Amino acid sequence: MIRTRSGRLIVIGGHEDKEDERVILRAVANEARNGALVVVTAASDLPHEVWADYEPIFRDLGVEDVRQLHVDSREQALDETVHGVLDGATCVFFTGGDQLKLTSQLGDTPVFQKTRAIYESGGCVAGTSAGASVVCETMMVSGGSSASPRVGDALRMAPGFGFVSGVIIDQHFAERGRIGRLIGAVAQNPRILGIGVDENTALICEHGVSCTVLGEGAVYFVDARDVTQSNVVDDSTDRTLSVFNIRLHLLNMGDEFDLQTRVPACHSTEQAEAKAGIS
Amino acid sequence: MIRTRSGRLIVIGGHEDKEDERVILRAVANEARNGALVVVTAASDLPHEVWADYEPIFRDLGVEDVRQLHVDSREQALDETVHGVLDGATCVFFTGGDQLKLTSQLGDTPVFQKTRAIYESGGCVAGTSAGASVVCETMMVSGGSSASPRVGDALRMAPGFGFVSGVIIDQHFAERGRIGRLIGAVAQNPRILGIGVDENTALICEHGVSCTVLGEGAVYFVDARDVTQSNVVDDSTDRTLSVFNIRLHLLNMGDEFDLQTRVPACHSTEQAEAKAGIS
Numbered sequence: 181m182i183r184t185r186s187g188r189l190i191v192i193g194g195h196e197d198k199e200d201e202r203v204i205l206r207a208v209a210n211e212a213r214n215g216a217l218v219v220v221t222a223a224s225d226l227p228h229e230v231w232a233d234y235e236p237i238f239r240d241l242g243v244e245d246v247r248q249l250h251v252d253s254r255e256q257a258l259d260e261t262v263h264g265v266l267d268g269a270t271c272v273f274f275t276g277g278d279q280l281k282l283t284s285q286l287g288d289t290p291v292f293q294k295t296r297a298i299y300e301s302g303g304c305v306a307g308t309s310a311g312a313s314v315v316c317e318t319m320m321v322s323g324g325s326s327a328s329p330r331v332g333d334a335l336r337m338a339p340g341f342g343f344v345s346g347v348i349i350d351q352h353f354a355e356r357g358r359i360g361r362l363i364g365a366v367a368q369n370p371r372i373l374g375i376g377v378d379e380n381t382a383l384i385c386e387h388g389v390s391c392t393v394l395g396e397g398a399v400y401f402v403d404a405r406d407v408t409q410s411n412v413v414d415d416s417t418d419r420t421l422s423v424f425n426i427r428l429h430l431l432n433m434g435d436e437f438d439l440q441t442r443v444p445a446c447h448s449t450e451q452a453e454a455k456a457g458i459s
Numbered sequence: 460m461i462r463t464r465s466g467r468l469i470v471i472g473g474h475e476d477k478e479d480e481r482v483i484l485r486a487v488a489n490e491a492r493n494g495a496l497v498v499v500t501a502a503s504d505l506p507h508e509v510w511a512d513y514e515p516i517f518r519d520l521g522v523e524d525v526r527q528l529h530v531d532s533r534e535q536a537l538d539e540t541v542h543g544v545l546d547g548a549t550c551v552f553f554t555g556g557d558q559l560k561l562t563s564q565l566g567d568t569p570v571f572q573k574t575r576a577i578y579e580s581g582g583c584v585a586g587t588s589a590g591a592s593v594v595c596e597t598m599m600v601s602g603g604s605s606a607s608p609r610v611g612d613a614l615r616m617a618p619g620f621g622f623v624s625g626v627i628i629d630q631h632f633a634e635r636g637r638i639g640r641l642i643g644a645v646a647q648n649p650r651i652l653g654i655g656v657d658e659n660t661a662l663i664c665e666h667g668v669s670c671t672v673l674g675e676g677a678v679y680f681v682d683a684r685d686v687t688q689s690n691v692v693d694d695s696t697d698r699t700l701s702v703f704n705i706r707l708h709l710l711n712m713g714d715e716f717d718l719q720t721r722v723p724a725c726h727s728t729e730q731a732e733a734k735a736g737i738s
Contacts (some may be wrong), residue, residue, distance in 0.1 A: 326605070326656045328633050329709070330675030349721070356605050357636030360677065378607045397607030397637070398699050399618055409725050411711070420677050420711035424723045429706045432641055432690070432699035444703045446688050 186300040189343060189385040193351040193377030193397065194276055198237055204382045204395050205234075208273055209241035215270030216245040221259075221296075222285055223277025223310040224320040229425035230275045249291065257289035266294040274311025280316045280321060285342060291339065299316045305343055312351045312377060316340040320350050320365060324395040329360030329421040331414045337365060342364030344388050346439060347373045353400060353449035354378045360421065366404040367412045373442060383437075384456055391437040392447075392455050399435075403427040403442050466580040468664040469620055470718050472630040472656030472676065473555055473588035476517055483674050485514075486521035486735040487552055490583035494522035494549030499574075500535075502556025503590040505523050509554045520574075528570065536568035545573040550583040553590025559600060561593045562619060571620065584622055586622045591630045591656060595619040595712055599629050599644060608639030608700040612691045616644060623667050625718060626652045632679060633657045639700065645683040646691045647700045652721060653681030663735055670716040671726075678714075682706040 188211065196204040206422045209217065219234050221227035227250045238246040249265045251257045266272065272295045274282060290304060299305045314318045319340030324330065337348070350362045353376035366374040376395025379382055385391045393399045403426070404410075408425040429444045431437060436445045461591065488496065498513050500506035506529045514526075517525040528544045528630040530536045545551065551574045553561060557633060565571045578584045584594060592598045598619030603609065616627070629641045632655035645653040646733045655675025656662055664670045672678045682705070689702040708723045 206503075326634050326636055327467075328660070348647045354636055354639050355605050357605055357633055357638075359636075359638045360633050360709075363707075378566065381607070396699065398701070409723075420675065421709055422677070422711040422714050423709045424725075425570050426707040426709070428642075428705040429638075430700055430705070432701040444688075446690075446701065 186347060187302045188304045189315055190304060190306035190382050191203065191315060191385065192306065192308035192351055192382040193311045193353055194377050195311065195352070195379035196308055196382070196395070197380050198233065202237065202241065203317060203453070203458060204380070205459045206241055207382065207384065207394060208271060208306045209238050209243045209334045210457045211271035211306070212243045213246070213401055216247055217243045217271045217273060218266055218269045220246050220272060221248060221250045223279065223282045224275055225277065227425060228303060234275065244415050246282035248323070251285050251290065251291070254285045254289065255305070257286050257291045258381060261444050263290040263294055267297065269298055269303070272298055274307035276309030276311060277308040279313045279319055279340070281337060282310065296343070299343055306374070308353050313344040314340050316373065317342045317345040318348055320348055320361070321363065325361065325395050326357035329364040331412055331416065335361055335364045344385060346371065347375050349375045349376050351378065352379055354397060359382060360398065362402050363423055363426060364421050366402050367421065370404035370407055373439065376400035376402065379412045381396055382428045389438060389439050393431045393433055393435050394456050395433060399431045401431065401442070401444065403429070403430040403436055425428055461689050465492050465666060466581045467583045469569065469585035470591040470628055470664065471585065471587035471660050471661040471694060472591065473631055474631070474658035475587055475661070475674070476511065476659050476709060481520065483659070483736060484516055485520055485737045486663065487550060487585045488517050488522045488660065489736045490550035490585070491522045491524070495526055495547050496522045496550045496552060497526050497528050497545055497548045498556035499551060499553045500527060500529045502561045503554055504556065508720065513554065530564055530570070533564045535650065535655060536565050536570045542569040542573055545570065545577065548577055548582070550585060553586035555588030555590060558589040558592045558598055558619070559617060561589065562598070562617060574638055577624070578622055588630050591628055593619050594622040596621045596624045597627055597651065599627055599640070602640035602643065604640065605636035606639065608643040610691055610695065610698045610700055612685060614640055614643045624663060625650065626654050628637060628656065629652045629655050631658055633676060640681065641681050641692070642702055642705060643700050645681050646686060646689045649686055650677050653720065655679035655681065664718070668718050672710045672716060673703055673735050674710055674712060678710045680708040680710065680716055680721070680723065682708070685719070690719065
């Protein structure tokens, strides 16, 4: 089920704290101890503003070599002066925006290949909001938030970067009422575990298996393995979803989750911070 | 677990269709075949507007004897000219507003006692939004919607009318992102089953046991019996909730749920409509 046993993923539900303790961004910054931190703003329509937000924060958190990588087209992603920015990086951080801009412009380009090489050699890939969704094999693109989940085409998925397999990640989870669409996604194939990350909350995933929650909110794990009945193949795509026997885990700061066994474990905040290298 | 084996409850998640097929209000109207339908507007700050909304609909749906009952104080609920409105009713419908207005003004008054008598003699109690929450033994009053659920005092509950025991009902469920607060409620006592009803959706409950979903959206059943770990007794009430092994069922129109066994069953829309007496 798990493809890689590589580095570390830091998957953030959006709106991470940028002013106070900055626990999550501190964990990201910590991944650039021995190399550069590259902030990829390609998901955003406002890359300059996004870069102006993050650069001073990461510098303030002690990152000496922080760089921006932005493209507005796939062509740019093939340009060596662009993907050369990744040379020497140990952490690649994808900001928010539109996950389809990330995959359509970067998918299979040298930007993607170098990012994957960094991750597979033990480096870190981090992402917030759209940048969180994109790390999965199959990613969530859109679907009814704060609405009764429907069978069929209201829910849109697409191939992601595939840094972790066997899961689908949704962000802004509690804030945008997304439990329904995540259930809809995993009911389409219970092989996939659904992960919903609240704002200002991150899931840190080691070697594609061992996960720890960091930050203020909760992370939801939606396991459809035991589902006995669902209507996802219903002809009427406007029909409301019906799914019986979902297993749901709600984890907070310090709690752990094993993606291979799908079993949660309870640990302290201090252990979580130590694990993230920020205590 | 189940107190009564009485009449029928129609628990509506708010914003039920008032213009098109009016499937849910048709089911309510159908309960006044052999008696009056009393619309209780006491939860609302705009009782005249609410009554002006519902009266023509129920008349249009064939209810000959439709009456309003409104109080602005507990004293009024003791007045015979007020509670006399319930004499001869077979269905009492509570509109939306503030559930604490319902319980504080009507609790244990003749209005409540007559409503209970109607229900216990086989009649119907229906409610939408606040009127849905109030039918439980312990009712949800407030708590963070669309936010990471917290341990402790963010979640407010109060004693309800108690027409059905063993459950707690939340409304506007998907629309207001309320899964977190419902998990928070049931984790405080897994004896209680959590029920979340989407807008324009109803749960019809026969004899306090056998439930059927009617309407456009979904009904969520949150069963915490198998929960292995939770932090609801954590000293820090601002701490995010952590709960492992929740069982969740998502039901749509026609699906059934047995409150005694906590087991869902799948049925057709047509069966649901027939059961509601509106096919």
